[in-house]
Amino acid sequence: MTRASSPSKAALKDAEHAVATSYEHALGELERLVADMEAGQLPLDQLLESYRRGAELLGFCRSRLQAVEQQVKVLEGEELKQWGES
Numbered sequence: 001m002t003r004a005s006s007p008s009k010a011a012l013k014d015a016e017h018a019v020a021t022s023y024e025h026a027l028g029e030l031e032r033l034v035a036d037m038e039a040g041q042l043p044l045d046q047l048l049e050s051y052r053r054g055a056e057l058l059g060f061c062r063s064r065l066q067a068v069e070q071q072v073k074v075l076e077g078e079e080l081k082q083w084g085e086s
Contacts, residue, residue, distance in 0.1 A: 020057060023064040030057040 020026035033054045036042060042050060 020060050023061055026057045026060045026064075030054055030061065033057070 020029065033050045037047060037050050037054075
């Protein structure tokens with residue numbers, strides 16, 4: 001009888017570094033990375049990897065926000081209004 005194997009650390013790391021599935025997921029991961037980096041307890045290599053991942057997540061979030069802004073412009077007739085304006 002064999003034991004069910006648990007995911008390897010490499011597989012878990014790959015899953016963490018997969019493309020974000022939503023803006024909210026990416027933002028949450030980015031916030032965790034920033035908190036870890038600000039704590040000042042990461043080794044240099046991990047700090048650099050966290051910075052790289054943060055840059056990827058930031059790019060993803062920016063692209064999603066731009067896409068949503070474009071959709072709002074279409075809905076508003078190319079005239080983006082300030083929040084609360086009628």
